[in-house]
Amino acid sequence: MKILRVLFILSLAFVFGCQTQHLMPEATTPEQIKEPETAKIDNAPKIVVKEERVSVPAGEEKSLDSKRFYVILGSFGVYQNAQKFKSELMHEGFYPGILVNENGLYRVCVDSYDDENTARSKVSDIRNKYKQYSDVWLLIKKED
Template identity: 30%
Template sequence: MKRSIYLMMALSATLVLAISCKPKQSAYKQVYEAAKEREMQQAASQPTVVKDAGTLPPVEVSVRKEKVEPVLASDAANLKNFSVVIASLSVKLNAESLKTRMQNEGYSVILAENEQGMYRVIVASYDDKASAAAKRDEIYQKYSALGNTDYLRRTYGVPFNDLWILERQY
């Protein structure tokens, strides 16, 4: 009997110690927020790096063939055979948000959905591959001159280093 009482007391003491030594979520949150604030201050204090657009390596013409349909019926007439895709997103809300940001930049953006449910954010669409490739290179040059991929991702939501051409299949 005495032995079981001692065993229960030892178990209770161990349990109390284990519970009291548990780290608090608020302590982690404070450290995380302080680190995030320091990171934001460092990012704000660093100057924006502007690269000379003439020194960029040539970009390979990447063409992918897919069957896509415009999300909005009003975009159907503007979706041609070759399109410049800046992002491929699985969440429609994210695609619509990027569409709005790029429309504010002056692009006529088309959202198209493929058979797998991915949303392609298209900034230009042409009847021929050469025009689409030229526009893709123009966009790449423009945004590469603004800064590195981290800056572009923070500012626009995409790094602009993986632009590609979509060849529409029917």
């Protein structure tokens, strides 16, 4: 009977010893213990950036040409379509302008900046406030 009790206690010690062994860290010194790495989760979509040579077509505000970074909401092959979209954006409270690239595409921009970070911030801001313009992107004017 004594032998059965000893075997029972030993088997319990073995079972619980194995379980706690998995819970204990293998490292014993502070240098060996590493903090778990936290993955940075970034669910924000990447900002599309294109670099192009652009100019201001006749009839548009010439001061638009003085900036380097443009927040673009639309691209059109026909100038009249770009004008129509510009008019729609004005009714939504934007102050848009039209640029034309070297391939003849008309880019409707809603803001222009000298600073890239400010322009990127505006792209993110528009994505958050206007879900219909989630495809907003950043145009960088190529320097000659």
